[in-house]
Amino acid sequence: MNLNDKQRVEMANWEYASLDVGDPIKIKDIGTVGYVEEIVDNKETGEQAYIITPEKLPKNPTSSDLNKVTNVTVLYRGSTMPGKGDDWVKDWINTDLPAGSQIIGGGQQKPPAQFKSASQTLDNAMSRYKNAMFDVYGHSLGSMNGQYAVSDTKYPDRIHAAYLYEGPNIHSLLNDTQRKTAEKLNQRIFNYIDDKDYIAIGYAKASTVGMLIRIDSKKASDAIEQHMWGGYQFDKDGSIRTTTNMKIQLKMAQVDIVMQDQLKTLALLATRLTKSGGHLSASEQIYLDSSEVFIIVDGVASMVESSFSEIIQVCRQAIKETEEHWQDTVQRAQNVASHLSYYEVMDALTSGGATKARIMDEPVTYYEEKIAKAEKIKKEYQALVTEIKAGIEAQLSLDSALAKELQL
Known part of the structure; x- marks a missing residue:
């Protein structure tokens, strides 16, 4: 799926929509780019994700149907708003705060349970769609889940690309094997950060999961809007505004993927x-x-x-x-x-x-x-x-x- 930077942000935004199996995923100026094939709602860890396939599959797909799928997109959802239902506790109290504390303070590597279940979601999908390459999207907590999942996967050669936005840097929470996987996939993981966003912490002079892209952002009306892509700016062709050197690096990485x-x-x-x-x-x-x-x-x-x-x-x-x-x-x-x-x-x-x-x-x-x-x-x-x-x-x-x- 050949999307520009602006369209990829639109794609990532679908993670916050209330969707049902079979619902279409639409991108402005393109139309339908996929369909919801599976909804992940892990009540134990709070992880939420959508599994997207390019074509709508039968209600009970056969092995032949699944083997024909050549590309799958995983959308990891960000944190539920505080006070909204029970899920916000698992997102904020059990995941965001412990992860943030470790990122800032260092110390023992102890990834939250939601990170591990996000990794399991990706590997389960890879086992189900045996011939597919995978694109991973995530924003905020979804970015952290995505960072962990692609670093922990058993099938790194099947990661087509990952587009992650405004999530804290979890590199310090990874073990040596996971860090090697992240390094192997460095030119396929695009980690976008707005320095005006207070949520995106841990990036000062630190190793990162993927290629770190500091965007040229504008000041949004408030902190929430800043976090929700409100500072992102795009050129007429849909390219995200960043430094000249970074634009060149991005283009070279994209050419390599093709x-x-x-x-x-x-x-x-x-x-x-x-x-x-x-x-x-x-x-x-x-x-x-x-x-x-x-x-x-x-x-x-x-x-x-x-x-x-x-x-x-x-x-x-x-x-x-x-x-x-x-x-x-x-x-x-x-x-x-x-x-x-x-x-x-x-x-x-x-x-x-x-x-x-x-x-x-x-x-x-x-x-x-x-x-x-x-x-x-x-x-x-x-x-x-x-x-x-x-x-x-x-x-x-x-x-x-x-x-x-x-x-x-």
């Missing part, structure tokens, strides 16, 4: 092409050997093109803003010290550490290097596309039956 998706598509193709004897024909093997590169290059080429074009655009905008910042710095200094000459103003700025080299030249050089690297990769992909297509088409022409089966 490349891995293409390789899995190739593996499924290999299964389909395998004949009754259990072996690939010579032509089929040659096709797959070539296609491992072809799928990456041609299947991802358009995204690589657009992704690096976006990175280049971001870098060029950063260069423009950096140059304007230097000019503004000089202008403001001249306005304040109007009695000094231009060279005296420059000497004063230099003595205070505000040099042109530090403020403008070094950042501009950094971004120009990023642009050059992106341009180089784009050209390499374009050359490979042409070369690989020619090679594969030449091989397939030797086996018209295979070409017909593949419809190329």
Whole structure:
């Protein structure tokens, strides 16, 4: 499911909705993206979650039905409002407060029971949908549950991505094995934090579960709204506002996920092409050997093109803003010290550490290097596309039956 940052926040927000099995999950400008297949409401621990599948399954799905599901989304719900029913006690008293105390004070690692049941929910779903990759979403307490679940899973290779928002940092509560899993999945776990949100604690100079993304937020009307994504800002294309460097890191991680998706598509193709004897024909093997590169290059080429074009655009905008910042710095200094000459103003700025080299030249050089690297990769992909297509088409022409089966 290819969503932008804004749409992913909308997806995560569904965790707070009152849903029934079979209800559709809809995203603005896209429509229905899935259906509620299972509702988790653990009365003992307070954990609440929704299991979402892309297609609506029969009321009593067969093993064949379940095995056809290739993607599952798990939405972990955040804390119930204090005083609302009995569940808030399990969320706040039994989970949030003990976890927060350990995160702030350190000491013994003792994950709350809800964390463990959240992990069990994920692994149970992975056992049920044996051929599916999993996307995990969570906000606040749901983020903590998600952080723990993906770090504790028995099947880390089946985590497609995790999008976690405004949850305290639980890295210190993990054991060594869980930390290794979290590190392995670092480029697939996107941990969004608004520094104006008082709930998102434990991130100052600490290891984290996943890639930490400090957003460029605005001040919301109150603390609750700030916590509930009220400070989040998005560009016109739905990208979340953050630092230029983080935008580049995010885009590179997203490209890597798509490349891995293409390789899995190739593996499924290999299964389909395998004949009754259990072996690939010579032509089929040659096709797959070539296609491992072809799928990456041609299947991802358009995204690589657009992704690096976006990175280049971001870098060029950063260069423009950096140059304007230097000019503004000089202008403001001249306005304040109007009695000094231009060279005296420059000497004063230099003595205070505000040099042109530090403020403008070094950042501009950094971004120009990023642009050059992106341009180089784009050209390499374009050359490979042409070369690989020619090679594969030449091989397939030797086996018209295979070409017909593949419809190329």
